[in-house]
Amino acid sequence: MSKKVKFIVFKYDPLSEEKPHYVSYMQEVDRREMVLDVLERIRKNIDPTLAYRHSCHHGVCGSCVALVNGVEKLLCKTRVFNVIGRSNKVVIEPMRNFKVIRDLVVDLEPFFTKLRIITPALIQSQVSQDRETPQSPQNVEAMKQYEECIECGACYSACPIVASDPLYLGPAALMVAYRTCLDERDEGKMERLRLVDSEEGCWRCHNNMGCTEVCPKNVDPASAISGLRRMILSRRLVLWRGRFG
Amino acid sequence: MVKEEKQSHPVKLSSIRAWFDFKRKYINNWLFMLHRFTGVALTIYLILHVKTVSLLTEGKEIYNTSIKEFETFGWLIVLFLIIIIGIFHGLNGIRLFLYQFSFGVKHQRTLSITVITLTAIATVLVAYILFI
């Protein structure tokens, strides 16, 4: 089964154009086709200047996120028939909260900078060259959900607080901070908690849950932010008890 | 077929307008937006309330005549709305408070639906008390 679908695509080249504009393409779409497949066809047959990111086509690399009818989606995992509704129309736009480099390609640098700030790797004072650091199966289980993150930026785009406060660390960085704090092999927990226990850290989140809603890997960054708050509060409670108890 | 299209484009970088994006159609976003609208409404009410009560400092007579102006059906509807808004804001506030401290994280949807259901029940009850 196939259908004629109208694709309305955001086009913008900040180097030569003052304002973005939208171009529509009518396409015959098969029911199995993903939005990315159609974009590939448009680029090949109609508009070779159309710019978008893609790599794995399997929902693994996290490079193809864009807004599909206003919602952050992995283009390679979004079936056209699932998003057209009754209007038979698909609007494709770049992610929110990022500067557009060209068409659907955005500058992800602020997102990755914030990830780097919280040191997303294990911090260990002594690393043995010939032996693995053991981790209990329970600890692996507790972290599993957060390990699924493919650093696609969808949550960062969906967060209204990032939009109003560009300094806010954002859901992905905070989720990674929580994940590393959960890791029993890590020795940087106190340092990270100090970092996120700040105005631009986990207290800035206003529980809109947009991040959790759009995450293509069901990571649930909002629950991680809540977990961070609980860790910080228990740490404060311990300090407080030590002082007055 | 290729055609130029007219379309408003996504919310700009660092814009408070992003807080009120009706394209995000999920329950927590509706509650998030409503919480802000009701917060502003309650603040306005509070200011008006304090202003009215402060008339007492100008004497009993003045206060009584001004308060009489509020005894209309129109103001009764405003009062009704304020009570509902207050109830919603309070209930949603409790949900947010619990969430802030990591309680019920896995039951967010249920909690959000509970807030909406309780507000709906309260609306019917308050309407019954005020108007029937």
Ligand code: SF4
């Ligand atoms: S948490 Fe989800 S939405 Fe955010 S970067 Fe990771 S995979 Fe993407």
Ligand code: SF4
């Ligand atoms: S829950 Fe927090 S981090 Fe997630 S979208 Fe909302 S404000 Fe942003």
Ligand code: FES
């Ligand atoms: S192309 Fe890799 S996730 Fe879509």
